[in-house]
Amino acid sequence: GAVVSQHPSRVICKSGTSVKIECRSLDFQATTMFWYRQFPKQSLMLMATSNEGSKATYEQGVEKDKFLINHASLTLSTLTVTSAHPEDSSFYICSGGQGGNQPQHFGDGTRLSIL
Amino acid sequence: KQEVTQIPAALSVPEGENLVLNCSFTDSAIYNLQWFRQDPGKGLTSLLLIQSSQREQTSGRLNASLDKSSGRSTLYIAASQPGDSATYLCAVGETGGGNKLTFGTGTQLKVEL
Secondary structure, eight states, rough: OOEEEEEEEEEEEEEEEOOOEEESSSOOOOSSSEEEEEOTTOOOEEEEEETTTSEEEOTTOOOOTTTEEEEEEEEEEEEEETTTOOGGGGEEEEEOOSSSTOEEEEEOOEEEEOO | OOOOOEEEEEEEEEEEEEEEEEEEESOOEEEEEEEEEETTTOEEEEEEEETTSSSSEETTTTEEETTTTTTEEEEEEEOGGGGGOEEEEEEETTTTTTTTTEEOOOEEEEEEE
């Protein structure tokens, strides 16, 4: 079945560092991918929709200058958390799918910890 | 704005028991509904996807139903096993392709020996 690969799986870094997370669709092409954020014991909240070859669409309340999204190819989307601070610590998950009646497939997530 | 709620928030059952997880959503104009499983610290595994025109889907010991008009879906797990212990999330796909998902609050299931 369709596989989405996300890495790194875990990042621990100092406050002020920028962190890049990659999301790859391994056996299908994804014109659209999605980035979610999950706080402990809470559900997933959609942050933004990543569109291949165009600007990402951000959900209300998500700072586009803080969370930079690039979708340069049909198989790769990246999320960069710029100048990360402790409040950005969270579990970030990406998803992609082939659309229509096909399910969304999720990466294994990235645990980001900002000290 | 679509809101998705899952009841109960947590559930503990003995091995072998049949159980039902509930999901409700406020806007019935959905494209599809998907059930996922999430193990601690891990990503999501897709279990079942129901199109808006369908009423149920089955996979092994899992059966998911959808009543779009009442804004409800259930996930039935037969003969539960300790390996079923996980958090179960339902997610509603928006019209226009269904790829954009709104997630429920999740049900944390523990199946005990």
